[in-house]
Amino acid sequence: MDLKDKIISSYVAFEDGLDINTDVHEIRSEAFQNFEKLGFPTKKLEAWKYTSLNSVLNNDYSLFPINRKAVELADVKKYFIHDIDAYKIVFVDGKYSSFLSATTHDGFDVCLMSSALNKPKYKPVIEHYFNKAAKQDNLTSLNTAFAKEGAYIHISRNIEVEKPIQIINFTTGSEQATFLQPRNLIVVEQNAHVQIIERHQSLSEHAVLTNAVTEIFADRHATVDYYKIQNDKTSASLVDNTYIEQKSESTVSVHTFSFGGNITRNNLNFFQKGEHVNSILKGVTILEEKQHVDHHTLVHHIEPNCESHQDYKGIFGERSTGVFNGKVIVEKDAQKTNAYQQNNNILISDRATVNAKPQLEIFADDVKCSHGCTIGQLDNQALFYMQQRGIPKKEAQALLMYAFANTVLESVKIPEVKERITKIIANKLGVNIGFDI
Amino acid sequence: MSKYTEDDLREELKTKQYEYGFYTDIESEKFPKGLNEEVVRAISKKKNEPEWMTEWRLESFRIWSKMEEPEWANVSYKKPNFQDIAYYSAPKQKPKLNSLDEVDPQLLETFSKLGISLDEQKRLANVAVDVVMDSVSVATTFKETLAEKGIIFMPISEAIQKHPDLVKKYIGSVVPPTDNFYAALNSAVFSDGSFCYIPKGVRCPMELSTYFRINEGGTGQFERTLVIADKGSYVSYLEGCTAPQRDENQLHAAVVELIALDDAEIKYSTVQNWFPGDDKGKGGVFNFVTKRGLCETNAKISWTQVETGSAVTWKYPSCILKGNNSVGEFYSIAVTNNFQQADTGTKMIHLGKNTKSTIISKGISAGKSQNSYRGLVQINSRAENARNFSQCDSLLMGNECGAHTFPYIESKNKTAQIEHEATTSKIGEDQLFYCNQRGIDTEKAIALIVNGFSKDVLNKLPMEFAVEAQKLLEISLEGSVG
Numbered sequence: 025m026d027l028k029d030k031i032i033s034s035y036v037a038f039e040d041g042l043d044i045n046t047d048v049h050e051i052r053s054e055a056f057q058n059f060e061k062l063g064f065p066t067k068k069l070e071a072w073k074y075t076s077l078n079s080v081l082n083n084d085y086s087l088f089p090i091n092r093k094a095v096e097l098a099d100v101k102k103y104f105i106h107d108i109d110a111y112k113i114v115f116v117d118g119k120y121s122s123f124l125s126a127t128t129h130d131g132f133d134v135c136l137m138s139s140a141l142n143k144p145k146y147k148p149v150i151e152h153y154f155n156k157a158a159k160q161d162n163l164t165s166l167n168t169a170f171a172k173e174g175a176y177i178h179i180s181r182n183i184e185v186e187k188p189i190q191i192i193n194f195t196t197g198s199e200q201a202t203f204l205q206p207r208n209l210i211v212v213e214q215n216a217h218v219q220i221i222e223r224h225q226s227l228s229e230h231a232v233l234t235n236a237v238t239e240i241f242a243d244r245h246a247t248v249d250y251y252k253i254q255n256d257k258t259s260a261s262l263v264d265n266t267y268i269e270q271k272s273e274s275t276v277s278v279h280t281f282s283f284g285g286n287i288t289r290n291n292l293n294f295f296q297k298g299e300h301v302n303s304i305l306k307g308v309t310i311l312e313e314k315q316h317v318d319h320h321t322l323v324h325h326i327e328p329n330c331e332s333h334q335d336y337k338g339i340f341g342e343r344s345t346g347v348f349n350g351k352v353i354v355e356k357d358a359q360k361t362n363a364y365q366q367n368n369n370i371l372i373s374d375r376a377t378v379n380a381k382p383q384l385e386i387f388a389d390d391v392k393c394s395h396g397c398t399i400g401q402l403d404n405q406a407l408f409y410m411q412q413r414g415i416p417k418k419e420a421q422a423l424l425m426y427a428f429a430n431t432v433l434e435s436v437k438i439p440e441v442k443e444r445i446t447k448i449i450a451n452k453l454g455v456n457i458g459f460d461i
Numbered sequence: 462m463s464k465y466t467e468d469d470l471r472e473e474l475k476t477k478q479y480e481y482g483f484y485t486d487i488e489s490e491k492f493p494k495g496l497n498e499e500v501v502r503a504i505s506k507k508k509n510e511p512e513w514m515t516e517w518r519l520e521s522f523r524i525w526s527k528m529e530e531p532e533w534a535n536v537s538y539k540k541p542n543f544q545d546i547a548y549y550s551a552p553k554q555k556p557k558l559n560s561l562d563e564v565d566p567q568l569l570e571t572f573s574k575l576g577i578s579l580d581e582q583k584r585l586a587n588v589a590v591d592v593v594m595d596s597v598s599v600a601t602t603f604k605e606t607l608a609e610k611g612i613i614f615m616p617i618s619e620a621i622q623k624h625p626d627l628v629k630k631y632i633g634s635v636v637p638p639t640d641n642f643y644a645a646l647n648s649a650v651f652s653d654g655s656f657c658y659i660p661k662g663v664r665c666p667m668e669l670s671t672y673f674r675i676n677e678g679g680t681g682q683f684e685r686t687l688v689i690a691d692k693g694s695y696v697s698y699l700e701g702c703t704a705p706q707r708d709e710n711q712l713h714a715a716v717v718e719l720i721a722l723d724d725a726e727i728k729y730s731t732v733q734n735w736f737p738g739d740d741k742g743k744g745g746v747f748n749f750v751t752k753r754g755l756c757e758t759n760a761k762i763s764w765t766q767v768e769t770g771s772a773v774t775w776k777y778p779s780c781i782l783k784g785n786n787s788v789g790e791f792y793s794i795a796v797t798n799n800f801q802q803a804d805t806g807t808k809m810i811h812l813g814k815n816t817k818s819t820i821i822s823k824g825i826s827a828g829k830s831q832n833s834y835r836g837l838v839q840i841n842s843r844a845e846n847a848r849n850f851s852q853c854d855s856l857l858m859g860n861e862c863g864a865h866t867f868p869y870i871e872s873k874n875k876t877a878q879i880e881h882e883a884t885t886s887k888i889g890e891d892q893l894f895y896c897n898q899r900g901i902d903t904e905k906a907i908a909l910i911v912n913g914f915s916k917d918v919l920n921k922l923p924m925e926f927a928v929e930a931q932k933l934l935e936i937s938l939e940g941s942v943g
Contacts (some may be wrong), residue, residue, distance in 0.1 A: 055821045070533070347831035356860050371875035376844065381872040382881070389887040399840075399879040 027081050027203075028063050031166070034087050038170060044209060046143055048171075051155050055168035074347040075289055075318040080261045083231045087205035089117040095194060097305065099126060103225045104190060107278070108440045110221070111189040113175040117196055118204050119227040124192075132183050132216075137174035137207055153211055156238045157267035164265050164291075166200075167205045167237040174207040174236075175195040175451065179216040179246075188438055195260070197230035208238040209333040212246040219249045219438060222241050224262055231286075232260040239267050242274040244298065255284035255448055258313060265291045272298030272327075279436060280307040281445055282317045283452055293322045296330045296358075301331040306432040309444070310425075310452050311344035318347035325358040334365040337429045340376035342440055350384040352393060357389050365395035370402060370428060377425075422453040467736075488891045495544045498522060501649050504548060508618045511625060521638035521648030533863055534804040535833040538773045540713050547605055548650045548683070606666070613658040614669055617685050620656035627658055630799060631689055633779070634754045635718040643775075645751040648684045654685035659694035659725070666921050670699040684715040690725035690760075697728040697923055711736075711746045713771075719754030719762055723784065725762040727754065730922055734770035740799045740828075743771025752776065757782030758813070763764075765921045768795040768803060777835065779808035782816035782844075789818040792918040797830030797862070806836035806867075811844040811877070820851040821917050826862035834863040840877040847874060853883040865898070866881040 035056055042049060045165050064081055065072040095116050104112070111134045114124035120136050127135045131441040133146075140146040141154075153172075158164050195202050195432045212218055226232045242248050254262065262285055282288055311316050323332040338346040348367045369378045382395040404426050410420035424447060436442040450456065501522045505515040518804060530540060613624060621628050638648035659665055690696050700717075713735060721727045729752075738745025748771035754762035764778040780789030784809050789805040810817035819839065826832040834853045855864035866883045888910050896906035912919075 070829050143800060152751045359860070369872075371872060372875070373876055375905065376873075376875065378870070380868075380881075382866075382883070384855075384866040384869075384885060385863065386855070386857065386882060386885050387860070387863045389862075389885075390862045391857075391885060393885040395866070395881075397868070397870055397879075397881040399870065399877060401875055401878070 027083075027451045030085075032060055032086065034148045035169065038088075039339045042172075043142070044288075046153060047147060047151060047249060049255040051322070052169050052171060053439060055155075055160070056437045058165040059162060059169055062084045062165065066432075068225070070183040071320065071349070074268060074349070074381075075316065076346075077261075077286065077287065078286055079265075079319060080231065080233050083201040083233070085201045085231070085233060086197075086199075087203050089195075089197065089202045089204075095121065095196065100124070100225070100343060101192060105178045105188075105195075105221060105224060105438075105444055108384070109187050110193070110439070111187060113189070114192045114194065115173065115206065116172055116194045117202065118206065119192075121194075123259070127320075132180050132185065133174050133176060133178040134189055137176045137209060140176040140209065141172070146176075148371055149211060153209060153239065153241055155239070157241065157269040157291065157293075158237055158265070159267065163235050163263050164237055164267075165329075167207055167235050167265065169205040170205050171237075174209070174238075175209040175220065176208070177212075177220070179212045179359060180214045180216050184217040185219070188441075191220065191222045193224045193234065194234075195224075195225065195226045195232045196235075197228040197232055198428050199230075202229035202232070204232065204234045204236075205233070209237070210238065210240045210248070212240070212242050212248050214242075214243045217243040217247040219251075221251045221253065221438070223253045224256055224260070224264075226260040229257070229259055230361075232256075233261070233266075234262045235276060237265045237267070240276065242268065242270045244271045244273055246271070246274045246276075249437055250279070252278065252280045252290070253437070253445070253448075254280065254288055254317075254439075257284065257416045258286050258315065260285050261287040261448070263289045263291070266295075267293045267295070268303070269295045269297055270301045270303065273300045273301040275304070276302035277306070277435070279432065279443055280305075280319065281448070282307065282309040282311070282319075283448055285315060285317070287316045287318075289318045289320065291320045291322075293324070294332065295302060295324045295327055296332075299327050299329045301327070301330040304435070305332070305334040305336075307336040307437060308449075309336070309338040309340075309346055310429075311348050312341040312451060312452075314343045316345045316347075319349070320347075321350045323352050323363065324383065325352070325354045325361045327361045328361070330358065331362045332364065334367075334398045335432055336367045337379065337432055338367075338369040338378065339425050339428070340369065340371050340378060341373045343373070343375045345377045345379070347381075348397075349383070350395070352382075352385070352395070354386045354388050354391050356387045357388045361388065361391040361393065363391070363393040367395075367397045368428070369399045370425070371399065372401065372408070418453075419455050422450070422455040425449075489674055494547050496522075496546070496650065496834050500548055504650055505653065508621070510618075512628060513625075514621055516731055517633070517638075517936045518610055518649050521645050522650075524638050525642065525645035525649055530642050532862040534775050535831065535835070535867070536773050536802040536804050537773065537855060538747065538802070539679075541795075543646070543912075546712060548621075548652070565689065567823070573614055576899040582583045583891055585615040592920070610663050610666065611660040611749055612663060612665055613656065615656055617651075617654040617687060620687075620801045624656070624658070625695040628656065628687065628688065632685075633718075633719065633751045634708065635720060636716050636751050641751060642717050645713050647716040647751070648815040651683045651685035652717075652940065654687070655697065656686075657688045657698065659690045659696045661691045662693040663691075664694065665696040668697045680715045682711070682712075682715070686715070686717040688718070688727060688729070689720045690722060690727050692722045693724040694722075695726045695784060698730070699923065700729070700731045712749070714744055714749045715751070717750070717778075719752075721754060721756050721760035721787075723757045724759045726763075727767070728923070729754070729769075729778070731764075731766040733766065733774075735769045736772075737770045737801050737917075738772040738799065741828075742871055744767050746770065747772060748774045748776060751775040753779035753808075754779070754789070754845070755781045755941070756784055756787035756789060757815075759787040760784055761787045761790070762792040763788075763792070763921070764790045764807065764917065766794070766872070767922070768793065768805060772801060773805070774805055776805040779810070780818065781810045781812065782818065782847075784813045785813040786815045788816070790921075791818075791822070792921040793822045794825070794915045794918045795823070795832055796825045797832045798828070799828040801828075801830040803831070804833040804835055807833045808837040809839070809849060811840045811847040811849070814843070814845040815847070816844055817848045818850075820853070822851075822853045824853070824864055824916050825858070825911065825914070826855065826864050827858040829861045831863045831865070831868060834883075836868040837869040838879060838881070839869075840872040840874050840879065842873040844874050845876050847927045849877075849881075851879075851881040852887055853881075855883075855885040856911070857887050
């Protein structure tokens with residue numbers, strides 16, 4: 025039985041455990057029918073031209089994993105940005121771990137999707153926002169159909185959340201392959217400000233497939249900084265769907281750091297529903313072995329006077345594959361749009377591949393839209409220069425690569441996150457130097 | 462100073478009628494509408510083709526019948542009914558001509574209306590013209606001069622009779638019938654086209670030129686061009702076309718194959734001005750063309766195109782850089798106005814070492830048109846030190862048109878260097894102001910800016926052709942190009 029059939033036949037059992045007389049459940053059933061019709065994406069779809077999920081869909085996944093193994097804080101501490109005080113929403117095999125978490129309802133909500141979906145007090149918010157930004161494509165529909173648990177963050181007006189929020193999904197997968205579908209909802213009201221760090225981490229060698237959906241709503245003047253750290257084991261694959269809706273004068277930035285995992289697909293979608301909106305999409309990808317990362321971005325400029333900035337850097341070694349598919353749509357009314365897209369790639373191995381497709385679709389005339397895309401290698405002259413001055417080749421290469429990625433790193437606003445990323449990069453490049461020299 | 466604003470220009474573009482809309486009544490010999498194996502056989506028989514050619518056509522027809530029309534392009538149109546097209550029409554008078562005096566005076570008049578008077582060209586431009594009028598060549602000039610050099614330049618139907626070995630060896634070698642829907646259709650029913658062979662080490666002394674025209678209502682035009690440049694040779698080939706004004710949509714599905722053997726160079730320039738449909742989007746030519754060139758070691762193929770016509774354009778002149786050190790170039794200006802739709806670009810497939818490719822694409826959209834650039838740059842794992850530079854710029858006039866860019870960049874080699882950049886802009890008010898300040902009126906300023914915008918490409922056209930290109934740009938952007 026293939027995964028699609030297995031999922032479809034499990035839906036009845038899933039429904040049994042739910043209150044099915046709710047609006048949310050109607051959304052679920054509709055999404056389920058949609059997935060039943062569409063199935064998993066194949067390479068025949070233009071959007072999946074460069075990424076095949078076939079190899080990961082073959083595993084016999086446990087759809088509703090039972091977590092038998094207790095997770096000790098000492099074992100997983102390293103996956104947190106532990107040197108800062110933060111709110112934490114932690115899931116182990118898709119279940120909330122109150123032991124590892126630190127949530128709050130004090131002035132704003134940092135809590136669970138399951139309570140938001142079930143408790144009447146959250147009903148207006150859920151009705152207003154749940155599944156309103158998400159697209160009805162294959163995998164998002166699949167997630168919506170099984171939406172049950174995840175992070176729920178609601179920041180009320182004028183609140184500046186004083187410390188970052190970490191969302192971490194652990195997988196123990198002690199006995200078999202695990203399929204997870206976290207569903208996050210983040211609502212940031214007028215003039216509020218929040219920083220969020222997200223991570224998916226497998227703790228076993230068994231295969232993991234995560235199909236996550238995150239919806240972010242930024243109201244007028246809101247600011248959201250979102251950091252995605254992807255440094256999972258090579259047995260874990262991730263499809264990360266993020267949908268962001270922005271109102272006037274809001275700023276949302278998403279940094280995606282992809283260093284690990286087997287197949288990682290990031291669908292990052294911005295919808296600008298107000299004037300003077302600023303959207304920032306940045307990413308650093310450093311891969312080796314047979315890893316595959318596909319950044320699929322969409323910025324939809326609907327209203328006038330908005331901006332978007334995209335900057336993705338990739339370094340690809342061994343037999344890895346990098347994909348960048350960035351799409352900018354500027355609607356007829358979105359005059360004075362300023363859309364900027366940059367994608368630079370370095371290949372350091374003969375067997376690595378880069379596929380880039382920077383797309384522009386423009387319907388308004390008074391706009392400034394540009395994109396640049398390069399694929400190349402490290403500058404030999406610069407390497408020679410450094411070697412001449414006594415810097416060993418490996419370190420010199422690492423320095424160049426770090427400098428290459430630095431345009432993305434320098435806009436990270438949480439110093440501890442930046443430090444952590446720098447460490448991961450140093451580790452990844454096999455050098456032991458701080459880059460502060 | 463006249464107050465000529467962008468709005469005026471837009472208005473003028475809207476109302477500007479297609480100047481070259483006239484229709485020459487030459488008695489046609491026309492097949493009934495429809496397509497089946499019998500029609501394919503009949504075309505082949507009509508052309509008195511050898512058995513292998515008939516078989517090749519039939520095989521292509523069988524492939525075509527199993528294929529579906531592609532839908533991935535960013536264009537929308539009412540699909541042609543392939544059973545409602547007459548697949549063969551030839552002017553009845555078919556004399557073999559050696560000089561212009563023998564050409565039908567009515568034809569000559571047509572040409573002079575187009576501004577491509579043969580005798581003038583013959584005298585001034587030193588161009589040999591193989592005129593294709595409704596699928597069959599009726600005049601070939603300068604043949605003797607070319608023959609001295611051993612250059613073969615003739616209609617492909619004649620080449621099938623006289624040089625079957627060459628045709629058999631190369632036809633379908635770069636664009637096989639299985640390549641795509643329209644290539645398969647063309648392979649089955651192509652009526653005529655040009656064949657050109659440049660022998661080893663010969664530098665073709667003149668620009669070879671063909672003017673394609675559609676002239677008979679309800680006929681599709683299926684041209685097949687095959688250009689072979691043998692080792693160390695050089696040829697510059699020009700192709701241009703204008704079509705009479707028509708109400709019904711006409712289909713044009715051509716195939717062009719270029720083969721540049723070791724150290725050879727082919728320069729292929731196109732000015733395309735099929736009838737684009739009127740300002741309500743009615744009529745116009747569907748232009749579904751497959752053009753591809755193959756470069757062997759040290760060879761170079763350069764495509765230059767000025768696309769101003771057609772209701773729907775679907776065209777991707779490509780280079781397969783097979784040999785080491787081979788070079789591919791693509792320079793394009795695509796102008797769309799009213800309801801025109803263009804989805805055009807190129808493919809550069811780097812297979813050999815040290816291969817280089819350059820892509821310069823300029824899109825100008827006005828009215829309610831949609832202009833897309835779609836390109837592929839593919840570096841295969843053995844293409845050491847491959848180099849690509851791509852630049853796609855779009856200029857928008859008005860906010861009812863669209864400009865789109867769909868570049869595909871695929872690299873499997875670490876020594877390859879690829880750069881791609883694209884910009885979209887309008888004619889800036891500051892630019893106009895700057896010109897006005899210096900005493901250049903707005904009309905001239907727009908002309909200046911559009912000219913400057915397209916200069917990189919216009920510069921690549923051969924001198925003789927640049928005049929024609931200017932003329933065709935004028936129709937689309939009258940008042941802005943001076």
